[in-house]
Amino acid sequence: MSQLDFWVSIGSTYSYLSVMRIDALARAAGVTYRWRPFNVRHVMIEQNNIPFKDKPIKTAYMWRDIERRAAGYGLSPQIPAPYPLAGLVLANQVAVLGAEEGWVGDYMRATYRRWFDEGQPAGEAPNLPDSLTEIGQDPDRVLAEAQSDRIEAALARVTEEAMALGVFGAPSFVVGGEVFWGDDRLEDALTWAGRH
Amino acid sequence: MSQLDFWVSIGSTYSYLSVMRIDALARAAGVTYRWRPFNVRHVMIEQNNIPFKDKPIKTAYMWRDIERRAAGYGLSPQIPAPYPLAGLVLANQVAVLGAEEGWVGDYMRATYRRWFDEGQPAGEAPNLPDSLTEIGQDPDRVLAEAQSDRIEAALARVTEEAMALGVFGAPSFVVGGEVFWGDDRLEDALTWAGRH
Numbered sequence A, B: 001m002s003q004l005d006f007w008v009s010i011g012s013t014y015s016y017l018s019v020m021r022i023d024a025l026a027r028a029a030g031v032t033y034r035w036r037p038f039n040v041r042h043v044m045i046e047q048n049n050i051p052f053k054d055k056p057i058k059t060a061y062m063w064r065d066i067e068r069r070a071a072g073y074g075l076s077p078q079i080p081a082p083y084p085l086a087g088l089v090l091a092n093q094v095a096v097l098g099a100e101e102g103w104v105g106d107y108m109r110a111t112y113r114r115w116f117d118e119g120q121p122a123g124e125a126p127n128l129p130d131s132l133t134e135i136g137q138d139p140d141r142v143l144a145e146a147q148s149d150r151i152e153a154a155l156a157r158v159t160e161e162a163m164a165l166g167v168f169g170a171p172s173f174v175v176g177g178e179v180f181w182g183d184d185r186l187e188d189a190l191t192w193a194g195r196h
Helices: A015-029 A040-046 A056-072 A088-101 A104-118 A127-134 A139-146 A149-165 A183-195 B015-029 B040-046 B056-072 B088-101 B104-118 B127-134 B139-146 B149-165 B183-195
Strands: A004-008 A033-037 A172-175 A178-181 B004-008 B033-037 B172-175 B178-181
Touching: A004 A015, A004 A183, A015 A056, A015 A104, A015 A183, A033 A088, A033 A104, A033 A149, A040 A149, A056 B178, A088 A104, A088 A127, A088 A139, A088 A149, A104 A127, A127 A139, A172 A183, A178 A183, A178 B056, B004 B015, B004 B183, B015 B056, B015 B104, B015 B183, B033 B088, B033 B104, B033 B149, B040 B149, B088 B104, B088 B127, B088 B139, B088 B149, B104 B127, B127 B139, B172 B183, B178 B183
Parallel strands: A004 A033, B004 B033
Antiparallel strands: A004 A172, A172 A178, B004 B172, B172 B178
């Protein structure tokens, strides 16, 4: 049984589905996983991989596809959610701190729920402080620490690590060197983890 | 029960999986479908949607993903297949003629099998004449007719029709105005067709 690394980046739209699903699915599959927040925007700019900007037809499809799949999972997002996120970097700096301190999963679910279900952009007020308060973290302390040089460097480092593994988008699931990209590969990745 | 339109374009890599799968899956689901060959390259250039060119990491992932999924479906392609195809337009002109004359499905399976399983590019010799001969069509007649002004115009027309429906890539499955993009949405599209 391999461990699964969940490479996730607040700002990614399809990650909403994975953030909301992974905990129950991984538990059912008996697979342990780690949250690996990174800066997907940096990776995509670096690799000239710009899937939605200036592509209105593909963007409209993306929202409809998420809406249909969310309904199948019993989720009720308000589609489209605000996009893109101005606070992407800060949102993920907070996630990196949360990964260190053990509350990243709760933060991810809280901030994605506000972003997708309530239409509040992640990475800024009111979403960010309210999400932190909800999960029992002090917004003032977290926001100061998350914007420190140390966490800024940590986000850059983990983003380089993602690229070194072949991660080019979010969500991605990495199991023993195999990359699975997209919420629609979550089940495949869990099956792979169970077999290897 | 709705009819499903299978928008497919020779040149699309993931379409290999759908071409090889759709007949059995549609039959099992009791869904009737139509082959709608079109020129996906024209659509993607038109919409500035260039997923793989100059994106080596994403391209490497695409091949590995197809290889993994093909194995799960009992298919054994030689990965990577030759890509991109110089003969994309001709390959799809032949498909448009095949759709008129009723042999498009046999042609698609024959030419994709040679392209992916034997490493012979579609849309040129030996793949193209051998595929036509295999399915009982005369290559000389078909190649002359497929390159006529009439079929050239028909391919352009069906490609405009695809864009008007919101199709931006291949394979796509359209059921009653709903677009499902990607081989990994084939089952969803069939379920949708069964329900509506």
